[in-house]
Amino acid sequence: MENDIQNVLFTEDQIRHKVEELGETISRDFEGRNPLVICVLKGAFIFMADLVKRMTIPLDIDFMAVSSYGQATKSSGVVKIIKDLDVPVEGRNVLIVEDIIDSGLTLSYLIDVLERRNACSVSIVTLFDKPARRSVDLEPEYKGFTLPDEFIVGYGLDFAEKYRNLPYIGILKPEVYTRP
Ligand SMILES: O=P(O)(O)OC[C@H]1O[C@H](OP(=O)(O)OP(=O)(O)O)[C@H](O)[C@@H]1O
Ligand code: HPA
Numbered sequence: 001m002e003n004d005i006q007n008v009l010f011t012e013d014q015i016r017h018k019v020e021e022l023g024e025t026i027s028r029d030f031e032g033r034n035p036l037v038i039c040v041l042k043g044a045f046i047f048m049a050d051l052v053k054r055m056t057i058p059l060d061i062d063f064m065a066v067s068s069y070g071q072a073t074k075s076s077g078v079v080k081i082i083k084d085l086d087v088p089v090e091g092r093n094v095l096i097v098e099d100i101i102d103s104g105l106t107l108s109y110l111i112d113v114l115e116r117r118n119a120c121s122v123s124i125v126t127l128f129d130k131p132a133r134r135s136v137d138l139e140p141e142y143k144g145f146t147l148p149d150e151f152i153v154g155y156g157l158d159f160a161e162k163y164r165n166l167p168y169i170g171i172l173k174p175e176v177y178t179r180p
């Protein structure tokens with residue numbers, strides 16, 4: 001697995017510090033609002049776990065699974081809900097937890113779904129943002145790192161379902177995704 005990594009972009013320490021900062025800021029902003037914190041599976045599972053441990057206010061959690069990448073490094077543009085929420089969002093202050101915003105298609109679809117279900121407010125926290133690739137107008141309320149236009153893996157993020165368990169963020173060698 002390590003042999004497929006061209007270089008490490010963010011170390012475990014850098015990620016931990018950023019997640020701590022985000023947890024503190026969000027806790028302050030959501031004080032008294034009992035947010036429903038939604039993890040967008042699968043990519044956000046590690047970030048979600050680390051982030052909620054750094055949040056110091058009462059909150060509820062739920063999970064939603066969507067997918068648009070499949071085996072590719074480009075979004076198919078079609079977002080599929082694979083697992084829906086267990087609880088209603090009506091009247092709730094929702095915080096969507098994403099690992100990465102790339103084209104923005106996944107989140108703009110999700111925001112639309114949650115607003116149509118009458119959430120009281122919908123905010124976004126993403127650990128990584130690749131603004132250069134945006135195909136819809138979307139700006140997260142909270143973000144960790146801004147990225148160059150390169151496909152990253154690790155800390156929950158995959159290529160063809162692999163590498164999610166790397167504890168750091170790496171850039172894949174191009175030959176890995178051009179392999180037959
Ligand atoms: O801004 P976008 O271009 O829509 O890309 C971002 C989304 O793509 C990835 O999910 P993916 O569809 O690969 O599913 P996964 O989380 O299960 O890997 C990632 O976790 C985000 O949810
Ligand atoms: O750079 C990325 N890596 C992994 N999954 C992704 N989904 C969108 N962009 C990425």
Ligand SMILES: [Mg+2]
Nearest residue numbers: 043069070158
């Ligand atoms: Mg993926």
